[in-house]
Amino acid sequence: MLVSLDNVIKAYPGDAGDVRVLAGVSLTLDHGQTLALTGESGSGKSTLLHLVGGLDAADAGRIVVNGVDLLGAGDAARAELRRLTIGIIFQQFNLIPSLTTADNLAFQARLAGRHDKAWLDEVATRLGLSEHLGKYPEELSGGQQQRVAVGRALASRPSLLLADEPTGNLDEATGDAVLDLMMGLVRDTGSALLMVTHSERLATLCDGRRHLSAGQLT
């Protein structure tokens, strides 16, 4: 199993005491599977994604990604997991503003030591970014930036792709186009996908779908 969550609990401090956003969540995801995670705003979808990505730590429970138990892993082990196993597509793109499109696309692959020029060219072509490789993020439109973020995540051929509202900032047409590309690339690379989305329509495109509400998955 690529991802396994068992009775995961996570709470944040609030004005009236701790607020449990995840109250015993369990989940599994295997290689090649795509899973949509839906829920209301503030339901803990992004938190769950961050926990799987090792960006945050759970209060209790067990999270194992690609054989690594995240609860006992230190910063270096989590970083290694993100570098080598996971690709993350952030809602706000999180591109590096001082790098060109080409450098942003190649960045995580370089970080992981898996830079493959031919694959990178293919990704850029399929994402329609070939004409923009020399541009900086500030010179790109929102849709283009999102495509760079997707390309960056896929360029290192990760086993697990985590996408947080990957089309949330885009209009419907652009969003659909980006998602089509992403799903195609996921299928071609055999990655697993865990995608957070508000959109019922997008959720139906995945193999499976789980809804998060009141800290529980249904």
Added chain:
Amino acid sequence: MMAAGWSALWSHWRRHPLQLFTLIAGLAMATALWSGVQAINGEARTSYAEAEDAVARAALPRLVNPEGPIPIAYYVALRRAGWDVTPLLEGPLRIDGSTFQVRGIETLTAVAPPTVTDGGNTDTDIGPVDILTGDGIVFAARSAQAQLEDAGGLPRIVAAEGLGPRQLITDIRTATRLLGSDGAPTSLLILPDQRPGLTPLADLVPGLEERDPVETEDLGRLTDSFHLNLTAFGLLSFAVGLFIVHGAIGLAFEQRRAMFRTLRALGLPLRQLVLLLILELGAITILGALIGLALGYLIAALLLPDVAATLRGLYGAPVEGGLVFRPLWAAAGLAMAAFGAGVAAAEGIWRVARMPILTGAMPRAWALASTRTLRRQGVLAVLLSVLALVLATMGSGLVAGFVMLGALLVAAALLLPIILLAVLRTAERASKGVVAGWFWADTRQQVPGLSLALMALLLALAANIGVGTMVASFRTTFIGWLDQRLASELYVTARTEDEAARLREWLAPRSEAVLPIWSVDATLGGRQGEVYGIRDHATYRDHWPLLGAAPDVWDRVAAGEGALINEQMARRLGIGIGDPADLAEDWALPVAGVYSDYGNPQPQAIVGVEALAARYPDISKLRHGIRVAPDRVNTLRAALTDDFGLPDDLIIDQAAIKSLSVSIFERTFAVTGALNVLTLGIAALAILTSLLTLAGLRLPQLAPVWAIGLTRTKLGRLEVVRTLLLAVLTAIVALPVGLLLAFVLLAIINVEAFGWRIGMAYFPLDWLRLFLLAALAAGLAALLPARRLARTPPAILLKVFANER
């Protein structure tokens, strides 16, 4: 992984070259002035070694022949009569465009040759035979060894300790050959501990004159003060430069917070990120420091001739104004730059190390200090002020003085934004009109972002005022003191007691007064000092620089019932008016007055000349100060030469010496003036760089005002006015800080360092000039960003309102 991380971090600098320039410029400036000052100090110290060696040589009395070299027969006669003298042959030797001073010593009778450092072997294989046979050996400083060996035509060159860089010591035989002399010595040194009962020198060698050792240590001490000034300036400049570095690094860290989070999210471990940041800082530091060292070397080379001139004047020794590159100096400069960059970046790196990956992209610009930060600054400033106060009242020693100085300056710098915000808030409340209200509010908002640059300006201005006041006070005091101490128009030294008596008789009708200058060595308070005897005369009553005195001070001194002591002796022994001063084992007189004696490290006392002569009947009575109308000085001098055959060096025109001393003083502190300007220049650069880096961040604040109806030109003008206003307010705060700094330097640091206190004088015109200069610097710094703003295309301003931003 590291390479990818490195490329991402560096891409920031590629996209923000101005920020990189600011950082490197800050580091370079900080290193430049600090290392420049160190180069000057180091070179000066080397020169001192040479000069002091010349002084040490002169510390033995010597016999000279006014006609030229000394015939060998004289030397033989003296040795046969039992006099322990040794011949010396000295002269300049030009080698490869440099002038070296050759000193030939008679190896068997002279003091020991220098300690050899050749090959690190002090237990050298060089013996008298090597020195005396063959081509001989020339001892030189290690720095001169290579140059001399390259020059060729010289005997074997051996590096030796304690030699000046332009000084060569060899056997008199070798010196004779090198100088092309006939071998006759230029002087005979009279060695210490002569046997009693020897035939007087005047009887044995009547043609030779005995010269006392030259006393230069007094003026030499002044250079300590000079170097202290330079070091203090170097440190202040370094601190001002660090403000720039801190600002640039802080801004770069803040702008890259999102990037750091992304890098970590993409799999770069925290430890590697911190390591990369340290490596990045190291690379920038090395670059900045190397530029700084080159600039420092240039500054030192430009300023060194003034220092060399000072040394020549102070020591009368030939000192070259050239600069020698020393690896240790460069290493120290690099280390200082690394230390400074480390201090400036420590907070940023610490924040990164503690920053969780998921910290939200808070719109907290680094430059915007929160109220909590200001409160913390205020508390720290108060604590530092209390520390300074405690040290002022209870501390002692130079270190305590400097710590107090540092605490005061940092406290003032920390308080500056709080004071500025209070003033601006008051102005905002009192303002009428929408634009004025916005202007004051917006200026207040800019203070946190500009506070580091303004603190740098405050330090630069305070240093200028403080050190300027100290130098000007010192100058006023020094010139007044010279006028007092060198009141006699001529100083005449007779060659024999008989000649002295005849001189006094001859001079009496031809001058206004003949003032004896007779002295004996004495142990005062356990230290070697001197007791002088003076005649009761208006010259002393009117001019002598008394710091404190009993009402009838001169009557008591003249009557032999009281003594004057110098300030150093009074401070060191803790005695004052009315206290007994021990002048000899069984001789004590009550202190009737305390006088200033700048430059003299030793205790000194003055009594009535009759009392001194009665106490020491055999006292040497050769020296006299002559009061004469200034227009008759030359006539009298010529008559003395004609009637007594006195050589020039026994008739000293002190008016010329005074003029020389003043010119030396002026040149000495011309260096301080140059450093003043450079420090202010760095502060101006700090403002410029702060304004330029903040310019981009200003757009979201200015765009709405532009959209509402203010033109870009007006906004640009307001930016200049705002900067000028802040600079002037900073200058006003800097004035009391600078005066406090001057007070600490004059009343605490100088007293601790030298044992004398200089009164503080005020120079409002200098302050006004400085304020105008500061306003000009700030105005110029504001001009470029303001011009940019005035020409910002509307499309750029509109972007602020667009979603893409």
